[in-house]
Amino acid sequence: MTSQTQGPTVDARGLSCPQPLLLTMQALADGPGPLTVIVDSAAAAESVERALSREKRKALVVQNGGETIFNISPK
Amino acid sequence: MKNFFASTKGIVLAGLTIGLGAAVLQKLGNPGNMGVCVACFGRDVAGSLGLHRAETVQYARPEIFALVIGAFMAALSSGEFRPRAGSNPLTHFLLGALVGVGALIFLGCPWRAMLRLAGGDLNAVVGILGLIVGASLATRFVKKNFSLGAAKPANLPLGLIFVLFMAALLLLRVMFPPVADQPKNGLLLYSLQGPGSLHAPLWASLVIALLIGFVGQRSRFCSVGAVQGLILFRSGHLMLGTLGFIAAAFIANLAFGQFKLGWSGQPIAHSLHFWNFLGLLVVGFGSALAGGCPGRQLFLAGEGDGDAALFSLGLLGGLAMAHNWGLASSSAGLGPNGAVAGALCVILIFAIAWSGLRKPAAA
Numbered sequence: 001m002t003s004q005t006q007g008p009t010v011d012a013r014g015l016s017c018p019q020p021l022l023l024t025m026q027a028l029a030d031g032p033g034p035l036t037v038i039v040d041s042a043a044a045a046e047s048v049e050r051a052l053s054r055e056k057r058k059a060l061v062v063q064n065g066g067e068t069i070f071n072i073s074p075k
Numbered sequence: 076m077k078n079f080f081a082s083t084k085g086i087v088l089a090g091l092t093i094g095l096g097a098a099v100l101q102k103l104g105n106p107g108n109m110g111v112c113v114a115c116f117g118r119d120v121a122g123s124l125g126l127h128r129a130e131t132v133q134y135a136r137p138e139i140f141a142l143v144i145g146a147f148m149a150a151l152s153s154g155e156f157r158p159r160a161g162s163n164p165l166t167h168f169l170l171g172a173l174v175g176v177g178a179l180i181f182l183g184c185p186w187r188a189m190l191r192l193a194g195g196d197l198n199a200v201v202g203i204l205g206l207i208v209g210a211s212l213a214t215r216f217v218k219k220n221f222s223l224g225a226a227k228p229a230n231l232p233l234g235l236i237f238v239l240f241m242a243a244l245l246l247l248r249v250m251f252p253p254v255a256d257q258p259k260n261g262l263l264l265y266s267l268q269g270p271g272s273l274h275a276p277l278w279a280s281l282v283i284a285l286l287i288g289f290v291g292q293r294s295r296f297c298s299v300g301a302v303q304g305l306i307l308f309r310s311g312h313l314m315l316g317t318l319g320f321i322a323a324a325f326i327a328n329l330a331f332g333q334f335k336l337g338w339s340g341q342p343i344a345h346s347l348h349f350w351n352f353l354g355l356l357v358v359g360f361g362s363a364l365a366g367g368c369p370g371r372q373l374f375l376a377g378e379g380d381g382d383a384a385l386f387s388l389g390l391l392g393g394l395a396m397a398h399n400w401g402l403a404s405s406s407a408g409l410g411p412n413g414a415v416a417g418a419l420c421v422i423l424i425f426a427i428a429w430s431g432l433r434k435p436a437a438a
Contacts, residue, residue: 014225017297022308054310066157
């Protein structure tokens with residue numbers, strides 16, 4: 001786990017489709033601030049990555065074992 | 076993105092591959108508009124194992140086993156094999172069983188609905204509308220924080236159990252192949268007539284289904300996810316895959332002379348609109364709550380997802396019971412107890428959906 005997390009965290013590990021993306025989108029809709037999203041499946045990571053590209057949000061992506069951590073920058 | 080199949084081109088290619096593969100398997104001997112069907116083939120597997128006694132639908136379909144093994148190989152090769160379980164396992168099993176009954180009221184899983192459409196069977200349109208409504212209903216619950224809970228990482232054996240089970244069944248199919256005019260060989264039962272007697276050669280079923288399993292796992296191809304992606308996120312990503320699937324099957328059907336437009340006289344289909352709609356509504360609703368359509372559940376099971384494996388085993392059980400209890404439809408229409416079963420499936424899935432609602436976590 002990174003110690004550099006910023007803002008609220010969405011922990012979507014172990015959740016099935018479409019919950020990881022839904023929780024991420026709900027958190028993004030809450031405001032333009034920073035957000036950390038943790039997922040543990042490649043399918044979820046890809047869907048979050050595509051959504052961030054659609055929403056034009058930048059993120060630092062860290063791979064940690066099977067987990068992917070998105071440190072999403074403020075808008 | 077490192078994974079080509081996660082790109083737009085990738086998901087379309089996956090859809091094209093699966094649709095074309097299915098049409099080719101029909102050309103090579105699989106039943107009409109049933110090149111690949113997770114429900115029908117699961118039912119045939121259940122019959123071959125003696126889990127039901129409907130003699131026209133018994134065949135150990137290598138496609139089912141190969142879909143899982145293909146997904147397993149894809150997951151291994153990409154480092155995505157990840158044993159996990161514990162997201163309300165029994166509920167996953169029950170959802171699989173209910174989806175199995177719904178699919179046999181319609182006569183096909185969502186893949187077969189698309190294949191029926193691509194073969195000109197207009198009844199499929201009614202079913203697909205039901206699928207869309209069912210997946211939309213699930214979406215409403217997911218928005219209100221419906222969840223079966225998070226799965227936890229599990230140990231290696233748990234992730235391998237279902238894959239090894241499929242490999243063992245494939246081994247049985249190879250050891251005890253169908254023999255002309257014999258209803259049984261070794262441990263396996265075989266239909267002498269009806270859909271169960273129609274099948275592509277073993278090698279073709281294996282090669283094509285392994286390929287489908289591979290691209291399916293890599294691309295996350297999912298018919299229910301396609302609907303949910305559009306509704307929830309206005310993302311057409313997975314929908315492009317299903318459109319590719321239908322387009323490839325349609326063009327191949329035209330080329331192979333397998334296209335016949337109409338409502339009546341369609342292979343292994345009936346024209347009871349209400350029940351076609353309701354059957355796939357159950358499938359769409361139940362699968363979406365479980366995290367993916369029946370085909371996607373097989374791919375997930377191949378990745379080591381124990382809950383998806385339980386969904387698939389529940390599906391197998393539901394499909395078998397659908398024939399034991401007269402819930403399954405046929406070309407002649409609804410099974411004797413199909414109407415009651417359809418209504419019960421809807422009630423039970425709503426009950427699961429309500430029971431899975433959680434209060435939003437405190438911020």
